[in-house]
Amino acid sequence: MLGARIREAGWGYGFVVVPIVVFGLFFVYPFGYALYISFFHWGILGKQSGGAGTFNYAKVIHDPVFHTAVKNVLEYTVGVVPLTMALGLSLALVINQKIHGRNFFRSAFYFPSIASSVAITTIALYIFNANGLFNHIIGSRTPWFQNAPTVMWAIVGLNSWTSAGTAMLYYLAALQSIPTDVYEAAAVDNTGAWRTFWKITFPLLRPAHFFILVVFGIGALKLFDQAFIVSNGLGGPNYSTYTPVFYIYRTAFTTFDFGLAASAGVVLFVIIFALTLVQRLTVGRQEAS
């Protein structure tokens, strides 16, 4: 009997050993290693002798380029998250009706979410260029993605269009979990559709609102691909497409300051982790009340 249990445990360890080694080596260990690197002057040739203390952190926190990156990504997040949620909820409300071709529309709205970000951004560059389709329609010549004041807002527009379909699916699942008797009661009271939505549906969707806010908020703070593509990997014009992840990338692979890049990574992680905690705590409290 004991032999059988030992044998089972042996096979159990055997089955999980490769995944555990992969996770340990490329997730758990790097977590600590990132902290370690951030306290050294670390270049392309590796660690330089002597610790850097908090030098890298002081440098990141006082670097005007990092400030710009944080400011850009916060502006972007404040723009893209509510817009995506509003679009996603509107699409979900439409799809949730008894309409012909429901599955077709649902798939059509969702597809941009799973298509390659590089290809979608490339298409946007074409449509929004100075002489492109969009400007042709609205009668303008603005190079939306090559213009410092407009570029982040152009990415906001692009990404809320791209990810609205994902928000739509989350909202659809939430809408379908609302019991129908709530609506029957409203119908008996002869409440109008608009009032029913704001007084009943919208508040009942609160868990979905918070979930989407957290998931999309964190995703927005990690903006990289689109900023990289529209600026030819340079972060311009005039640092207007720099984001914290972009800052980490440039610091590591154009100035080869791995110590500084690692500390920027730690700072970004702390910001995201703190926001997650704050949101989790407030959600928890609101749910309980």
Added chain:
Amino acid sequence: MTLQTVAAAESFIPRRARAEVTRRVFFYAVIALVALLFFVPFIYTLTTSFKTLPDAANVTFIPHPWTTSGWHTIWTQYDFKTYIKNSVFLAVVVTVCNIFLGGLGGYAFARLKFPGRELLFLLVLGTIMVPDQLRLIPVFVMLTNWHLIGNFSGYILINLVTATNLFFMRQYFLTIPKDFEEAAKLDGAGYFKTFWRIMLPLALPAISALVILQFQGTWNDFFWPLILFGQGNPAHYTIQLGLAELNFQYGVLWPEICAGSIIAILPILAIFLAFQRYFISGVVSAGVKG
């Protein structure tokens, strides 16, 4: 139907039903308009890929004249052949490794008893919290030290198995009745044989979902290929890197760029059309989980 007949027909419909008809017509007009907003960019890209370069500057949906020169150029001059080959190779290898290792690990965590199982499983779940941006520098330094930068083995190694996939497989194994394993045990099958011959085939629905989502994830991945092969290593470029490079180097060659974008999107569109329910249920279950 002409406007008059619509008006004539409507006069026979009671007031309330007429309001309903108007509402529905308005509704379909809006949804069609929104759908157009989702289709036009792709259609416009597709037609532009068949235009000549001067014609690409015209805002028209019909190429004049039609040409396949954009497609021909990216195929012969810009080596999209290699990019596609690389992307398919990585997506297939990473997906197969994830099925095998995620399945094996998921099965052990679901069914086999061994000391420390719960603790190790917590560690697996904890890795979901470590963001790529934090891992980037240490993983790059480690792979550099091991001479795994600029070749596929480094990419495959760090993507051998993900915690999400292992967790997903475990959850599915938990739903399979134990009778199957007990029958296998009576037949004298060992643990690996039970997993390989009985449990893995039973988990086919979960495997299908994993294949689709992992293939899509690897095919679309831009961040890690950029870090690992992006430093002037065109022979290892994936389709996403190749498209980005085409953008950066030849940003005005719209027919070529549009053709490249279509190639980067098309396999995922095909998979999506064939297996939509896996994508949609995958997203929704992630939502329920969170």
